[in-house]
Amino acid sequence: QVARDFSDVRTVVDAYARLLQVPAAATVYNVCSGHATYLSEVLQMMEEIAGYRVTVRQVKRYSRRNEVERLRGSNSRLVEAIGPLRETALQETLRWMYAAA
Secondary structure: OOEEOOOOHHHHHHHHHHHOOOOOOOOOOOOOOOOOEEHHHHHHHHHHHHOOOOOOOOOHHHOOOOOOOEOOOOOHHHHHHHOOOOOOOHHHHHHHHHHHO
């Protein structure tokens, strides 16, 4: 039950391009969605897109003992610099990736 901050590559590239238009500043920007999504939700979305259920098994030896359960970034400084992000819903990103596979 871990959650991560996912961003569509098209959103990230757009943010980078727009940052190039901003006067140079000695600051750090988090290019992120600002939302955490549980991996179980991602799997559920993929099952709906693909039209079949998947079986997930956890292999303990590949699991981190100190796993961060919820990881998300703050994009407030980025949005302040370039304006609202042109976000793509995660489900749409997954559909796009699945269609390309």
